[in-house]
Amino acid sequence: MSIVPHTNRRDFLKLAAASGGGLLIGFNWTNAQAQPAVLDATSAEALAASIEFNSYLSISPQGVVTIFSPNPEVGQGIKTAFPIVVAEELDVDWKQVKVAQAPLDTVKFQRQVAGGSGSIPHSWKRLRQAGATTRQLFINTAAKRWGVDATACTTNSGTVIHTASGKKLTYGELAEEASKMPTPTDVPLKDPKDFKLIGSTIRNVDNKEIITGKPLFGVDFYRDGMLFAVIKRPEAFGLKLKSVDAVAAKAMPGIVDVVTFDNSVAVLGKSTWQVLKAREALKVTYEKEAALESTADHDRIFDELLNGSTATVRRQDGDVEAAFKNAAKVIKSEYQCPFLPHSPMEPMNFFAHVRPDGAELIGPTQTPERARGDAAKFLNLPQEKITVEMTRMGGGFGRRLATDFVMEAVKVSALAKAPVKVMWTREDDMTGGDYRPAVKYRFEAALDAEGTMIGYKLRGAGINAGNPTREHNFPSGTVANLLIDSAEHKSPITTGPWRAPITNFLAYAEQAFLDEVATAAGKDPIAFRLDLLEKAKKSPVGDVKYDIDRMIAVTKLAAEKANWGKAKTADGKAVAQGFSLYYSHLSYVAQIGEVTMKNGKPELTKIIAAVDCGIVINQSGARQQVMGGVVDGIGHAMYGNLSFKDGAPEQANFNTYKMIRMANVPAVEVHFVDNGIEPTGLGEPALPPTGGAVANAIFKATGKRLYKQPFVEQDVLKGLS
Structure with missing residues (x-):
């Protein structure tokens, strides 16, 4: 088992092409029918752009299988689980498989979201059908070459076998020929009792990279020429920005600019240390915009709500009033919980490069499509002009379903007219909102x-x-x-x-x-x-x-x-x-x-x-x-x-x-x-x-x-x- 490092779509297609032509299979998750095409180094990207794929499976002449995993990896193991399902039905040895993180592409993929524990239920049948269809394609190709009936052939570990004669051909050896064969339809799936990979114990595909400190996470991302930015946000919920004195901050070493947007102030510079120190030098005043609530206020509000008469009925069965009136015993209790921050080990961060003709977004997000949509709306650009590349996330727990930190990077980059990486500190992360409700x-x-x-x-x-x-x-x-x-x-x-x-x-x-x-x-x-x-x-x-x-x-x-x-x-x-x-x-x-x-x-x-x-x-x-x-x-x-x-x-x-x-x-x-x-x-x-x-x-x-x-x-x- 090996892993393709974090990459973008162009690099992945080059990878597939560089593997010696090979077979690139597109999984359409709506009907799970494979659409094959041989790709060479010059035609890979053009051909991929012209065929409406939703996911990819590349098989090299050496038999290496590369699977593009489309959903954000936030520690839930989806980057490992999805390829296991495909590889199971494809009937390949896990050691033959490489995994690559897909960028956002809603034409070729569906539900690129990490949230609601919904990735596996949504994709289970589609992934199985995609693997099974590709396996059948190779069986049909080998059967045609040998002049035998496809039903007389079987597969094992990426090899097609003619049972009677013992003839064998690897998927890699069949790849080019298979690309010219018609796509099979109504392909049966494996009986679960025949599973080899599903249900076994397989290590997370990123384990080695995580342990050895390879740059997988958003906080690791760096690009020459980008600026670092930190944001000064209101110190309390209910405050509105009134004035900013940035003279001292702008005069500090490494500081490129200070910009104001919405209810925030961004300090841009050449290193995180420099912008963090300059943020401390800002002189910002606020005015009250809404009630400045305390926990004591919430305790009072809870009691008012529980004792009030304006509640919304969510479900009512039978005659509740009569049941309680005639009860032999009534038990009554109240339970309360506080607000909680999400506290992922990796604080919020995101990279954005806004240009007049488009924008490039890179970072840890559980909702890449939402991030693109919000950015497109703000920039007044078509969504196809905005690319989103997903890094692995050092925790999310729902916090990265929001796009506030993404939009900070977009807005600051647009104002600075430069590529910008916004970084949050732990204090920013815990005081920056989007908490579990009390x-x-x-x-x-x-x-x-x-x-x-x-x-x-x-x-x-x-x-x-x-x-x-x-x-x-x-x-x-x-x-x-x-x-x-x-x-x-x-x-x-x-x-x-x-x-x-x-x-x-x-x-x-x-x-x-x-x-x-x-x-x-x-x-x-x-x-x-x-x-x-x-x-x-x-x-x-x-x-x-x-x-x-x-x-x-x-x-x-x-x-x-x-x-x-x-x-x-x-x-x-x-x-x-x-x-x-x-x-x-x-x-x-x-x-x-x-x-x-x-x-x-x-x-x-x-x-x-x-x-x-x-x-x-x-x-x-x-x-x-x-x-x-x-x-x-x-x-x-x-x-x-x-x-x-x-x-x-x-x-x-x-x-x-x-x-x-x-x-x-x-x-x-x-x-x-x-x-x-x-x-x-x-x-x-x-x-x-x-x-x-x-x-x-x-x-x-x-x-x-x-x-x-x-x-x-x-x-x-x-x-x-």
Whole structure:
């Protein structure tokens, strides 16, 4: 296995041509039909431009297979997973495969987005069909040369074999001839039992480059002659730029210019150090444009929203009022979470070179098409005049779905009339907005005399959260009388998607509350949930938009693997266990947290995760995604807190904003449900249930419930580091 370094489309086509002519296959992801053409060094780019491809597969005469991976790589492993799917159906040895990152090209590709855990579900069939069609093309070519029926031939590791005679030809040997053959149609796909690559363990294609420090990330990008820029943004949300005195800054060494745009000031120079020092010399004044909100204001606003009468009804089943009026017992609890920054290890950065006739954009973005569209609109240029090249990203978690940092580079380059790379510091990144919304929930449950939940209420109050509920998720469909509504406060504090949007906190709150309800009903927490699911399976209430059988299966797998209710430490002491279950982004995850007491404080020692994401493409990548989601879920539930004072974040770097450390990470055990269902996403689904598993295990160990995040600021955990 080898990797083609980060490159652009022209370089890739030259690569394909330089491989000795070779066969370049275009995958049309709409119909997955391959369209072949032999490319030489002079015609490669022209021919590619004239054929409406959506993805490429190049096979050299030496049998080297090069696959262009179109989606942004943000650490979710898509740059490895996509080629695995193609290579599986193509039936080539993974050692023969090279992978290259594609630039943005919406004519040749679809859904070049890293978000919503949607890349694999969207592309699974298309990628398989593309590989299978190409494999059949080589079989047909070899059969014609040998004068035999194609059905008498098979393939193995990039070689076509005539079974009866033992004749063999490699794909490389057939490439030129195959390019003149008609494209096969209605090609069958492999039976999953015959998979060789899918389901195996394959290393990430960029591992070596990452470990050896090769320039893969946006922050690494450099071009001779470019200027570096840093931005001075308002110090608080709700402030408007009033005046700028840049005399001292402009006089400093290496500074080329200082420009003002929108509500910001950019300092341009020849090095990051020089522009950072010059930014400190700026004298900027602001005026108030909107309310300068503090966390204390948000606490008050939450209570007003939860107690108000203007909530929007999201779902209503049965007669909720009657259920609560006739209940034998009512449980009521509130859960609250703070704003959170995304905190990727690589702060925001982007390169732009705006010219009169077009623009070139290069950097880490989860939404390259959106970046191009926003740039085109601002520059009043056709989109085809703007190129976007994607680098690997040092984390995104939803932050790089936005294009504010891209547009800063575009605007500054346009003003400076020069190629510019905008760089953010860690402080810029944490105070620059687009946070996870702060939310507060109120849950209520009505139980009858037998401990059956006959009524359920949820009100979500969010700050710039839109709808902070997921009204069709579990337990909707399992309770006869249900009301889910929401209310929102519009704030000048900017918010946006944060890994597993909304569900990243809602799942914890819901699962902690259901645990509390199960306790009040005198029932085992897992048995309580299974009872709800079994009843819904027989007689669902309203729309059920999740698969009940899959939720039941993943729950039982987690209970089995964790030895639920019977787990003990090595020295025979009982382990406190907490259960959590959630469905998001088409996948199902059940988790059991394990806690033991140490020096009078609960210590999280293990998380057991059972996951149903359908067919696992890459065991290595899938496990890393689940483990990473669990660790992220623990870290932000336990430690993350961004508070505000007069519109300004009170935490600006990791000395005041705590991230999870290696010493805080428990053992994480991952198990996958093997059901042969088409694969779904994994970038987000493992995070939402984690907080609930941790909180419920802590309750089991201490008898204390956790109603607010971060957990370490609550009484039961105070003093933990």
